[in-house]
Amino acid sequence: MAVIGLGLIGGSLAAAVRANRLAGEVVAADKRFDDVLTGLELGIIDEAAETLEQAVRGADLVVVAVPVRATEAVLQEIKPYLSADAVLTDVGSTKASFVSAVQSVFGEVGPHVIPGHPIAGSEKSGVRAANPDLFANHKIILTPADNTEPNRLARLSALWEGCGATVLTMSVAYHDEVLAATSHLPHLIAFSLVDTLAGEDENMDIFRYAAGGFRDFTRIAASDPVMWHDIFLSNQQAVLRVIDHFTRDLGQLRTAIAQQDSATLLRVFSRAKAAREHFSKMLSGQAYVTDMSQNQVTFQLKPGGSVTGDIRVPGDKSISHRSIMLGALADGITEVKGFLEGEDSLATLQAFRDMGVTIEGPDNGFVRIHGVGIDGLQAPRGPLYLGNSGTAMRLFAGLLAAQGFDSELTGDESLSRRPMGRVADPLRAMGAVIDTAEGGRPPMKIRGGQPLTGIHYEMPVASAQVKSCLLLAGLYAGGVTSVTEPAPTRDHTERMLDGFGYHVHRKGATASVSGGGRLAATAIDVPADISSAAFFLVAASIAPDSDLTLRHVGMNPTRVGVINILRLMGANIEILNEREIGGEPVADLRVRSAELTGIDIPEDQVPLAIDEFPVLFIAATCATGETVLRGAEELRVKESDRIQVMADGLAAVGVESTVTPDGIVIQGGQEIAGGTVDSHGDHRIAMSFAVASLRATGPIQVTDCANVATSFPGFVELARQTGIQIAAEGV
Ligand code: S3P
Secondary structure, X not given: OEEEOOOHHHHHHHHHHHHOOOOOOOEEXXXXXXXXXXXXXXXXXXXEOOOHHHHXXXXXXXXXXXXXXXXXXXHHHXXXXXXXXXXXXXXXXXXXXXXXXXXXXXXXOOOOEEOXXXXXXXXXXXHHHOOOOXXXXXXXXXXXXXXXXXXXXXXXXXXXXXXXXXXXXOOHHHHXXXXXXXXXXXXXXXXXXXXXXXXXXXXXXXXXXXXXXXXXXXXXXXXXXXXXXXXXXXXXXXXXXXXXXXXXXXXXXXXXXXXXXXXXXXXXXXXXXXXXXXXXXXXXXXXXXXXXXXXXXXXXXXXXXXXXXXXXXOEOHHHHHHHHHHHHHOEEEEEEEOOOOOHHHHHHHHHHHHOOOEEEEEEOOEEEEEEEOOOOOOOOOOOEEOOOOHHHHXXXXXXXXXXXXXXXXXXXXXXXXXXXXXXXHHHHHOOOEEEEEHHHEEEEEEEOOOOOEOOEEEOOOOOHHHHHHHHHHHOOXXXXXXXXXXXXXXXXXXXXXXXXXXXXXXXXXXXXXXXXXXXXXXXXXXXXXHHHHHHHHHHHHHOOOOEXXXXXXXXXXXXXXXXXXXXXXXXXXXXXXXXXXXXXXXXXXXXXXXXXXXXXXXXXXOHHHOOOHHHHHHHHHHOEOEEEEXXXXXXXXXXXXXXXXXXXXXXXXXXXXXXXOOEEEEEOOOOEOOEEEEOOOOHHXXXXXXXXXXXXXXXXXXXXXXXXXXXXXOHHHHHHHHOOOEEEEOO
């Protein structure tokens, strides 16, 4: 390996390659020959070359590690001596400049040229700062071209990996844009800030009293001036674009301070705080909300146990989503207690931040939303990523169809498979312009600036998401928007709109709103989610010697299907301390072990227990006799096909069932023998099999459980606290 330029990066690479024995011989050349001799003395190279010719002759790999503006001269000089099959790479911070230097010297970028850029460094420079561990756990970006020879790419990648780095590949143009924003701009600001302050009269005092913040922020202003001079001039266009953007935003902050505009300051600062907390994702250009399906989490469950204690499960997901939505659109400040800090509702929260709403928190379930008024949302800078959340996507569709700006809604793999035609079609009938992917799937592209007109819609499926979507669009539509449901579905949107002072007319199965009103900020106390409580209602019912109290559970009559069904099966659930908080009924539930019997589940209970069937199937397995579910085809389009995935999971632990198009038949009393269940990334499937372990005779392993965090953060700890013998691996 020949290293041309033995500074911090060249020297560190030489040192790492030698330390890890990745090359037969490491030769270096530098226009400062003293540095090469120092490298030899420090033992980071094998041979000091006096000329570039000497370094390059016979080398299999040539690494150009000089300031980027010096590259072309170096290439010119080494050209005659470069062997035909040597790999030529570099380590510069801008890639287009290296490629154009190669082009001008060689006339083309051949298959042996692979530009590279290690995202590692230090404000220190020079060979004496060389460090063989500099690249360990850092990223190295390679920007191969279409004609790059794959073997050479693989060998160069292996070399960097051998130094402990992770290799990413991307295009030259993308690299330069990303680095202009994430590296070049911060360096420019650091240089500029230190220079400005050093020029102030009292600079001595400024530096003497400089606090940690100044030190942290300006560390990189001690970097090598020549190197950075070259970087800015080589990446000129991309850097100018981000400087302009930054200057504009800084100007806005200046104006906000001058005008005592607290809302803007708080909005920018809280958005930045959230972004900083998700820094690693920001750097790779991903959304702030985690795509949990990329995390591998496995539940390990030991069989048996009983369930006892006094617990409160996290806040209601449906109400949490809506609290952010309506709080954001209201006039004034809405304070929310008990907000669910799960990935789904956090996706909603972040999306509103992306649309310019200042939201403080969440902090232990407390959120303060600075409402922007019904017409105050701003265009987001990019697509709104809604993770795993069908509720978010469908309700957003209604809201965004009525905005003045275009928007795009995206989600994770599971959400990307779910049907959106059910909201897009009626919204189109109101005048919305929406594109979906094939089969009415996400992403949804929504054209802004379309006047909406109220419609009457008879919903073909009993869906609270569709109803809520249309009511939200109806807030902006001309005239009256009314929705009739084929069976009662959760009515949180209607209740909460009323709570925000927006009248919803309800008559029988029809809810309607008149467009053009406003919402007044209010306080919201989110009850514990009955859908999360459901796992423990079943757990304590099926496990012997159980006695569990669940506090502050939301008891909205449109959500209590799980209690009705379990009681029909013989469960022992006491409803205590019933009260109403912020327009939603709440109670404490005491549940004790009971002998359950199989039933024909009344079809009118299906929409009222729509999310609770996975765990009800576990109850059915532990009951005596047969349980039959019909009229529940909706389960097939939830986060997974919950009928099939549950049947497969039951089969995996030794329980047979009969799947029908719209339900399932389960013979109770079968042994749950244990085994490995694939949850298909569906949070409720994963938690249901955790509950099943209580009556299993062998251990159960549930894979793909990361999405439990979408609705029930802290499930594993709480389950363990009550007596379920659960451990999570890979968290
Ligand atoms: C929800 C409605 C239900 C439910 C979902 C939350 C809501 O979906 O399954 O978890 O908050 O409106 P459908 O309305 O599509 O049945």
